[in-house]
Amino acid sequence: MSRENTLVTAQWVEEHLDDPSVVLVEVDEDTTAYDKGHIKGAIKLDWTTELQDQVRRDFVDKAQFEALLSGKGVSNDNTVVLYGGNNNWFAAYAYWYFKLYGHDDVKLLDGGRKKWELDSRELTDEAPSRAATSYTAQEQDKSIRAFRDEVVAAIGAQNLVDVRSPDEYAGRLLAPAHLPQEQAQRAGHIPTAANVPWSKAANDDGTFKSDEELKEIYTEAGVDWSKDTIAYCRIGERSSHTWFVLKEILGQENVKNYDGSWTEYGSLVGVPVALGDERGEA
Amino acid sequence: MCGAIEGGLSLDGVNVAKEAVVQGQVTRGGAPVGNAYVRLLDRTGEFTAEVPTNEHGQFRFFAGDGEWTLRTLAPKAQPIDKKVIAARGSVAEVAITL
Numbered sequence: 001m002s003r004e005n006t007l008v009t010a011q012w013v014e015e016h017l018d019d020p021s022v023v024l025v026e027v028d029e030d031t032t033a034y035d036k037g038h039i040k041g042a043i044k045l046d047w048t049t050e051l052q053d054q055v056r057r058d059f060v061d062k063a064q065f066e067a068l069l070s071g072k073g074v075s076n077d078n079t080v081v082l083y084g085g086n087n088n089w090f091a092a093y094a095y096w097y098f099k100l101y102g103h104d105d106v107k108l109l110d111g112g113r114k115k116w117e118l119d120s121r122e123l124t125d126e127a128p129s130r131a132a133t134s135y136t137a138q139e140q141d142k143s144i145r146a147f148r149d150e151v152v153a154a155i156g157a158q159n160l161v162d163v164r165s166p167d168e169y170a171g172r173l174l175a176p177a178h179l180p181q182e183q184a185q186r187a188g189h190i191p192t193a194a195n196v197p198w199s200k201a202a203n204d205d206g207t208f209k210s211d212e213e214l215k216e217i218y219t220e221a222g223v224d225w226s227k228d229t230i231a232y233c234r235i236g237e238r239s240s241h242t243w244f245v246l247k248e249i250l251g252q253e254n255v256k257n258y259d260g261s262w263t264e265y266g267s268l269v270g271v272p273v274a275l276g277d278e279r280g281e282a
Numbered sequence: 283m284c285g286a287i288e289g290g291l292s293l294d295g296v297n298v299a300k301e302a303v304v305q306g307q308v309t310r311g312g313a314p315v316g317n318a319y320v321r322l323l324d325r326t327g328e329f330t331a332e333v334p335t336n337e338h339g340q341f342r343f344f345a346g347d348g349e350w351t352l353r354t355l356a357p358k359a360q361p362i363d364k365k366v367i368a369a370r371g372s373v374a375e376v377a378i379t380l
Contacts, residue, residue, distance in 0.1 A: 033334075085334060114334075117317055120357045165330040167346060177322050177331035177343045181301060199329030204321070204355060 037123030073130025083109035102138025156282025160193035185266030191280035306376035314339030
């Protein structure tokens with residue numbers, strides 16, 4: 001993979017607004033953002049109600065994902081272009097999710113909703129109508145999804161990349177600072193994890209930095225390119241952004257996103273936790 | 283502007299005693315800017331969080347004790363940085379003028 005086949009520019013999107021093979025999909029942490037205005041023709045995915053099982057903490061299963069995309073009018077041969085707020089955190093999460101279920105042609109709008117807005121490009125509140133399809137998903141590609149046991153086994157053995165802010169990594173904050181800080185789990189990070197905040201990979205306008213800049217950032221932080229990598233954050237969305245950088249832009253093999261992330265790890269009984277700015281021992 | 287709200291967001295439902303709140307309003311020529319983005323940078327300049335302003339130009343963060351920088355991005359404006367001190371149990375109100 002490379003940025004040429006995984007990223008599109010705002011200009012490209014504007015030129016493809018009426019292209020029937022392209023489906024724009026907005027995914028935001030603030031699930032009301034779409035309703036206030038979205039790119040013309042874009043459909044909405046609600047990550048809380050549509051991408052998550054409503055009883056267990058897990059994703060919707062293959063059949064549910066097929067029903068969801070069929071109902072939204074997405075076909076297997078569509079080019080799906082995802083964008084959203086928070087510098088594409090949740091759009092990257094949805095990108096990873098589409099890849100998990102084997103969608104071939106999926107891309108991110110570089111810079112997401114913010115770049116689109118800062119460019120003063122047009123938003124509409126008109127809801128698009130798409131005819132239902134019969135979408136077929138693949139079995140989950142577990143080669144890009146990490147679970148807690150392999151995360152514990154990766155301590156001191158693989159690259160663990162904690163992409164939260166330095167204050168969350170050190171345990172001084174428990175959540176990103178736009179959310180209240182009262183949380184149930186312990187503070188800190190997984191021992192030996194490098195702290196490379198997701199934001200280091202992005203410019204202020206939300207677009208990704210150049211390949212050369214990105215390689216340097218992760219190399220300097222101590223990522224060993226010969227090893228497999230697991231990225232995590234608090235709930236798995238910011239780490240999707242970093243997963244996207246390592247796997248889809250830089251083409252690194254064997255990169256997994258740990259979607260359980262700190263809200264799971266920080267609540268586990270009996271696992272090691274490191275506090276402070278240092279990585280900690282295995 | 284009819285119905286415009288001045289100043290910070292309502293603190294209803296926020297446990298101020300346990301949070302270090304940083305909040306405020308972005309305005310241009312006295313009018314609220316509802317399509318700005320405010321970023322919270324830590325004492326080393328590292329990104330910590332970002333929020334879009336609401337229709338009244340308002341924003342809010344739950345920070346920690348210490349000095350932070352608010353960086354405001356908006357269409358047709360240069361980014362503006364503003365320092366703010368946050369402390370648990372208090373609300374730091376910041377007015378940002380483009």
